[in-house]
Amino acid sequence: xxxxxxxxxxxxxxxxxxxxxxxxxxxxxxxxxxxxxxxxxxxxxxxxxxxxxxxxxxxxxxxxxxxxxxxxxxxxxxxxxxxxxxxxxxxxxxxxxxxxxxxxxxxxxxxxxxxxxxxxxxxxxxxxxxxxxxxxxxxxxxxxxxxxxxxxxxxxxxxxxxxxxxxxxxxxxxxxxxxxxxxxxxxxxxxxxxxxxxxxxxxxxxxxxxxxxxxxxxxxxxxxxxxxxxxxxxxxxxxxxxxxxxxxxxxxxxxxxxxxxxxxxxxxxxxxxxxxxxxxxxxxxxxxxxxxxxxxxxxxxxxxxxxxxxxxxxxxxxxxxxxxxxxxxxxxxxxxxxxxxxxxxxxxxxxxxxxxxxxxxxxxxxxxxxxxxxxxxxxxxxxxxxxxxxxxxxxxxxxxxxxxxxxxxxxxxxxxxxxxxxxxxxxxxxxxxxxxxxxxxxxxxxxxxxxxxxxxxxxxxxxxxxxxxxxxxxxxxxxxxxxxxxxxxxxxxxxxxxxxxxxxxxxxxxxxxxxxxxxxxxxxxxxxxxxxxxxxxxxxxxxxxxxxxxxxxxxxxxxxxxxxxxxxxxxxxxxxxxxxxxxxxxxxxxxxxxxxxxxxxxxxxxxxxxxxxxxxxxxxxxxxxxxxxxxxxxxxxxxxxxxxxxxxxxxxxx
Numbered sequence: 338x339x340x341x342x343x344x345x346x347x348x349x350x351x352x353x354x355x356x357x358x359x360x361x362x363x364x365x366x367x368x369x370x371x372x373x374x375x376x377x378x379x380x381x382x383x384x385x386x387x388x389x390x391x392x393x394x395x396x397x398x399x400x401x402x403x404x405x406x407x408x409x410x411x412x413x414x415x416x417x418x419x420x421x422x423x424x425x426x427x428x429x430x431x432x433x434x435x436x437x438x439x440x441x442x443x444x445x446x447x448x449x450x451x452x453x454x455x456x457x458x459x460x461x462x463x464x465x466x467x468x469x470x471x472x473x474x475x476x477x478x479x480x481x482x483x484x485x486x487x488x489x490x491x492x493x494x495x496x497x498x499x500x501x502x503x504x505x506x507x508x509x510x511x512x513x514x515x516x517x518x519x520x521x522x523x524x525x526x527x528x529x530x531x532x533x534x535x536x537x538x539x540x541x542x543x544x545x546x547x548x549x550x551x552x553x554x555x556x557x558x559x560x561x562x563x564x565x566x567x568x569x570x571x572x573x574x575x576x577x578x579x580x581x582x583x584x585x586x587x588x589x590x591x592x593x594x595x596x597x598x599x600x601x602x603x604x605x606x607x608x609x610x611x612x613x614x615x616x617x618x619x620x621x622x623x624x625x626x627x628x629x630x631x632x633x634x635x636x637x638x639x640x641x642x643x644x645x646x647x648x649x650x651x652x653x654x655x656x657x658x659x660x661x662x663x664x665x666x667x668x669x670x671x672x673x674x675x676x677x678x679x680x681x682x683x684x685x686x687x688x689x690x691x692x693x694x695x696x697x698x699x700x701x702x703x704x705x706x707x708x709x710x711x712x713x714x715x716x717x718x719x720x721x722x723x724x725x726x727x728x729x730x731x732x733x734x735x736x737x738x739x740x741x742x743x744x745x746x747x748x749x750x751x752x753x754x755x756x757x758x759x760x761x762x763x764x765x766x767x768x769x770x771x772x773x774x775x776x777x778x779x780x781x782x783x784x785x786x787x788x789x790x791x792x793x794x795x796x797x798x799x800x801x802x803x804x805x806x807x808x809x810x811x812x813x814x815x816x817x818x819x820x821x822x823x824x825x826x827x828x829x830x831x832x833x834x835x836x837x838x839x840x841x842x843x844x845x846x847x848x849x850x851x852x853x854x855x856x857x858x859x860x861x862x863x864x865x866x867x868x869x870x871x872x873x874x875x876x877x878x879x880x881x882x883x884x885x886x887x888x889x890x891x892x893x894x895x896x897x898x899x900x901x902x903x904x905x906x907x908x909x910x911x912x913x914x915x916x917x918x919x920x921x922x923x924x925x926x927x928x929x930x931x932x933x934x935x936x937x938x939x940x941x942x943x944x945x946x947x948x949x950x951x952x953x954x955x956x957x958x959x960x961x962x963x964x965x966x967x968x969x970x971x972x973x974x975x976x977x978x979x980x981x982x983x984x985x986x987x988x989x990x991x
Contacts, residue, residue: 352415353524353540355455356478364467365478368512373479375486380533390533420444420495421527425541427571432507434483436525437500438537440493448531453488455524456481456505459542461513462673480521481509491527545570545578545613547640549652550620553667555692555703558631558658564623566652568640570613577643579608582623584636584654591626592636610643623654631660633690657690663878664707667693668725669715669743674809674862678711681874684908686986687882694725704732709881714743715860716809716816719757721746726765733769736851738881741770743860744809747819748777770856771828771846772821778812779820783835784842784859792845792855792876793831799873800865809860818842818859831855845880853881872906879903901976901983904957908988912958915943917976917983921950926979932957933973940967943974959989966991 358366358373366373380390391410420442426435438452458480463473482488483503493499510521526538546569554562570576582594582604594602597620602609613619623636634656641649657664663682667675675691682689687709704710710732714720720743721729733739749757750766751774766772782802786793801810801818810818820840823829828846833839843857855877864870879902900918907913919928930944940961944953957974959967969991975984 353522353538354477355457355524356476358479362468365475365480369479369481369506369509372482372486375482376479379486418442419537421491421493421537423525423527423537423539425523425525425539427523427541427543428574432504432510433502434505434523435500435502436523437498438491438493438525438527439498440495443495444491444493444536445529448529450491450527450529450536451488452491452499452501452525452527453486454483454503455479456483456510457522457524458513459522480512481506488528541571543571545576545640545642547638547650547652549638549654552653553655553657553691553693554625555657555659555664555690556627558627558660559629560627562625562656564625564636564654564656565620566623566638566654567618567620568611568613569618570615575612575614577610577612578619579610579639579641579643579646580621581608581639582636583639584634586634586636587627587630587632589628589630590632590634591628592623592634594621594623594638596621608641625656627656627658631658632688633657633661635691655691655693657692659703659707661690661707662687662882663689663709663711664704665689665691666710666712667691668717668720669713669860670717672715672717674715674860675713677862677864677870678713678874681871682878684871685875685878686903686907686988687878702728702731704728704737705735707732707737708883709738709740709878711740711861711878712742713861714741714746715862716744718745718749720744720749721762721765723761726762726769730765730769733848733852733854736849736883738853738883740855740857740877740881742857744816744818744858745777746856747772747774747821747858748817750774752777767824769848770844770854771824771848772844772856773824775820775822775840777819778817779834779840779842781818781834781837781840781842782810784832785835787830787833790829790831790845792880793873796869796872798835799832799869801859801863802865810863818863821856821858828854832857855881875905875907879905879907899978899981899983901974901985903985904974904987908990910959910990912956913987913989914954914956915974915985916952916954918952919948919950919978920981925949928953929977930955931975931977933975934967935971935973940972948978 357376359377360366391414420440421444422439422441424437427433434454436452436454444450458475458478460476466473483505489501491499521543523541523543524538527536528534529536547566549566551563551565554564556562568578580602582602586592586605592604594604596602596609596611600609600611602621611619625634636654638652638654639649665675665678669675679691729739747766749755750762752758766774782800784799784801786796788794810816820842821844822841823844827848828844830841830843831845832843833841842859846854848854861870861874864873882903899920902916904913904915915930917930925947928944928946928948929942931942932940934940943955943957961967967989969989972987972989973984974987975982
């Protein structure tokens, strides 16, 4: 398949970079030391990292040469005409790569020009960190040079062309489990060895590319969602693939799938075999009908080569009904950072679901009525579009509870130097997030909780780098956690930067008396320690989640509302905290707080005394009335105050 040089905005489609492994402990270096060290020696800079070369010009990253300067250099270089045109085709079956170079202009008269062909891995997520820095996500790493690191001499006059065909090293290219999805790319470039200038480059993704056109839906439980995916054959011959759908389907839901020609695609058992012609695309639909039952489903479409089922790839789809407790909005630009918060929600007692707004399935009023929305921006830019802000404004104006997190959100919305700044973005920032803006490039790598705060009280130092391996905070790549402050009397800080008690990266706020906002200028995925991720997620959701009970008018933070809050931590071991609020206007009534097991048997009475209006907190140490340790399991705690009553659920894990 010919890939012509593209002329779109700067990005992966116009600028390709190759990462060479420089350390002997690096898995990519170990996979192919000859080609990696060959390319490193070519530039003569040794193995110190990180370094970048752009068209033969050296940039030492981390020594004042930041990514924005590299970007500016690339943009200026892209305005120059190239004397070459490159075409690439590749065969995923016989492992061949064919490259044609055409001299469309007059090549430089000086220096030897070489065609260099690199097999790179577009992206790979290791199940466990392969190195000591805990990084798990890698992009654009070298796997193999064909025929070698030196390349092939190009000696063309204007109007001439040359075509070469090589086999790539299957063992080096497939040193991970092989992927059907086009994570494997061919990069071909012509380089002048006299000044190391790259005169032209092109790339091509190999194999059967899979994707999705509608990846998720947020619907009423009595509606039906249609999800859509596809597989594209970029090989020069027919390819047979096996397609199947799997996932956890809630009770009462019906899920079916079919191909564009009526092929039945099995769900949770069996496969459908489909033949895809060269350069052709096969489309399929997944129909999800909750039949009035609330909940969420996570589905996976697996596409595999019939001739080698180990070569496969999964596409993820989600459908969530609007009656769950928590919705996670995946707005991280196609990354998988939402997995961190989903993992924590899976340990809580709240029902939850996921919706991706990249598919365009989130309508402006879809969020209204959902108790809690967690909106993940990751490193996406822009972070919040006008449509996003309109949806969130409507949600908060209707009493919604929002946790917004990601990098450079404050900068983009509130800094007049941002390319995404507008009077509308600033109004949303101040009126709905209730935040003030201080500066963008705050580089502290740790934060601390604030004493007395409902969310972060008692939380010590929280690392924001390493740990998860997400690596999203990266000043060298122009990605920052911003410095903000409360914007009005409705907001208070919930974290301060380590060793700087009055410099804040996060706030919480009350919006129009009923709405609530937690806003962190660091993504949830940046929190390094697993224990901190669990505790912070639990407390944020607990603070946001509407309280159980009969609400009275007034400030929801003041003690005028009868409420029994979710315990924290939850699950817990050995102890947990239970908070409740008693309403004003009732005098001093008897409050009774009791813990029951799933059989309805009383385990212990924690409170039994007359109490007046106010906020209260008690601790349960996981023991029964006799002082014996209660076994692991689900427990219920009930608060009675006069005619008022509320119940919550908690989990004890020994």
